[in-house]
Structure formats: C-alpha cells, structure tokens
Amino acid sequence: MMSLQSYCVVLFKSVSHAMRAEKILKNDKIPFKIIPVPKSISSECGVCIRFTPEYKEDIEAVLNGTVEYSDIRELH
Amino acid sequence: MNEKIDARGLACPQPVVLAKKSLETRNTVIVIVDNETARENVKRLGEKSGCTVSIEDTENGTFTLTLSKTDTVQPTGDITPVPSSSATGPNVFVISANTMGGGDDELGELLMKAFIHTIFDLDYLPDTLIFYNTGVKLAVKDSDVLDDLKQLEHDGVEILVCGTCANFFNIQDDIAVGIVSNMYDIAGTMSRAGRIVTP
Numbered sequence A: 001m002m003s004l005q006s007y008c009v010v011l012f013k014s015v016s017h018a019m020r021a022e023k024i025l026k027n028d029k030i031p032f033k034i035i036p037v038p039k040s041i042s043s044e045c046g047v048c049i050r051f052t053p054e055y056k057e058d059i060e061a062v063l064n065g066t067v068e069y070s071d072i073r074e075l076h
Numbered sequence B: 001m002n003e004k005i006d007a008r009g010l011a012c013p014q015p016v017v018l019a020k021k022s023l024e025t026r027n028t029v030i031v032i033v034d035n036e037t038a039r040e041n042v043k044r045l046g047e048k049s050g051c052t053v054s055i056e057d058t059e060n061g062t063f064t065l066t067l068s069k070t071d072t073v074q075p076t077g078d079i080t081p082v083p084s085s086s087a088t089g090p091n092v093f094v095i096s097a098n099t100m101g102g103g104d105d106e107l108g109e110l111l112m113k114a115f116i117h118t119i120f121d122l123d124y125l126p127d128t129l130i131f132y133n134t135g136v137k138l139a140v141k142d143s144d145v146l147d148d149l150k151q152l153e154h155d156g157v158e159i160l161v162c163g164t165c166a167n168f169f170n171i172q173d174d175i176a177v178g179i180v181s182n183m184y185d186i187a188g189t190m191s192r193a194g195r196i197v198t199p
Helices: A015-027 A053-063 B014-025 B036-048 B105-121 B133-139 B146-154 B163-168 B183-192
Strands: A007-011 A033-036 A047-051 A071-075 B002-006 B028-033 B051-057 B063-069 B091-095 B128-131 B158-162 B179-181 B195-197
Touching: A007 A053, A015 A047, A015 A053, A015 B105, A033 B105, A047 A053, A047 B105, A053 A071, B002 B014, B014 B028, B014 B036, B014 B063, B028 B036, B036 B051, B036 B063, B036 B163, B036 B179, B091 B105, B091 B183, B105 B146, B128 B133, B128 B183, B133 B146, B133 B158, B133 B163, B146 B158, B158 B163, B158 B183, B163 B179, B179 B183
Parallel strands: B002 B028, B091 B128, B091 B195, B128 B158, B158 B179
Antiparallel strands: A007 A047, A007 A071, A033 A047, B028 B063, B051 B063
C-alpha cells in the first residue's frame, strides 16, 4: 500500500488513453495502479494511473509521444 | 461410533459433503483425502462443527483427518453471528467476475481494479469478500490488485476464494491471498449476510 506517502497520478482525457497507458506501463514493468480519479481533482475521465514519485521520469519518458495524457500531478 | 470415509479421488466439495453428512449421526469421523484443498476444507468443516481435528500426513500424499466432536465446545461458525459493521449481519462483497459489469471486458477489468482499490475509502468496509467464477483470477500471485487484497486481509477482511473455480481455471497453485473455500462456506456466508454488494 502506498496510501500514506505522497504519490503521483497521470490524468487522461479518455478511458481508452488510460487503458493504452496501462498496457504500455505493464509491458515496461513499471509499478503502478489503476485508481478512480481522486475526488479533489476534476477530470474528464474517471480513472487515472497512480504511482510513486520515484517513477515519474520513467513514466513521462514512456508515455511522451505514445499516449496522450492531460497531466501528471503529485498528491499528498 | 466412528466412520472412515475414503474421499480420495473425489472432486470438491464431495469430501466435505460426505464428512458433514457423517457428522450428523456420529461423534467421530475419519476422512482420507488426497489433496491440500480437500484437507483444508474438511479441517474447516470440523472446526466449524465444534470438533477437534487431528491430521496425519502420510508419505504417499494423502491426509487422514480425524474429526471428533467435543461435548463442551458448541459448534461455531454456522451459529455464532460473525462480528459485523452492521446490526443485521455481516457486510459481504461478492466478486463474481474479474470485470465490473458486463458489456466490454477490457473496460470491465479496468473498472474492477478501480473498484477494489476504492474499498479502502468506503464508509462500510466489507467483513467478507467472496471471489468466484472469473473473480478468482483477481486473487492470483500476479494480479494487479493483489497488494490491495492483501492489505484488506491484513485489515481483517475475510477473503474467500472459490476452490472449484480456481481448479477450473487451473490456477489453484497461484492463489496468493485469502482462503481457498467451498460452496458451503460461500453459500453460508452469503445466507448470513446483512447485505451483499456485487460490483
């Protein structure tokens, strides 16, 4: 469980983008979790990808140019 | 006054059915089984029926279980209400598929992962989570929700995984969380539930 530390989320405009990102990150063996978008954030799509901050650069590198995402945010 | 049941080669839940039937009329029942799941299921039946259970593991992969009723111990499990967050009975979540809703499986799998993660934030935590049919695929060692389920189990949520289903998908050796269970426990838990939530 990562719930007590700060964590990051990748937000998407569409569920299909979240699904594509899920596949890519899984392939690259980057640890992440599919979660509902936290209530404090409004988003067009209801699910997001949650990960620990240490993987932020990896995830950006993998997703940039392959999947459209709207934002990556750090939450506490 | 005791009976010896040779349940080797019988499929789940036959060993439990035979043992349960025999316990209705006898104080001591000896059951021979040839697999771990049957061993655990018969053992649990014995414990729930107020028996002392002794298990002898033999070298050829079979297990001999002796279930002996004790005079002083009242049967538990079937009779004692399970501690619960509601007044009327346990809060039971039934996960009958690895997808949430029907229609699109890929979407359903995504929704189910989000649902399981959300359980932590609910006002009413489940007392028991039951997994059957393709739902059991969520409880395997490479499941995307394994650490959520382990955390729930650690927090005191009982997790029952249908053994027949795990066997059907040939993943019985990969189940990594919860108790591999049988129809008696699953149907019994559902029948005693104060409410059942099915995503």
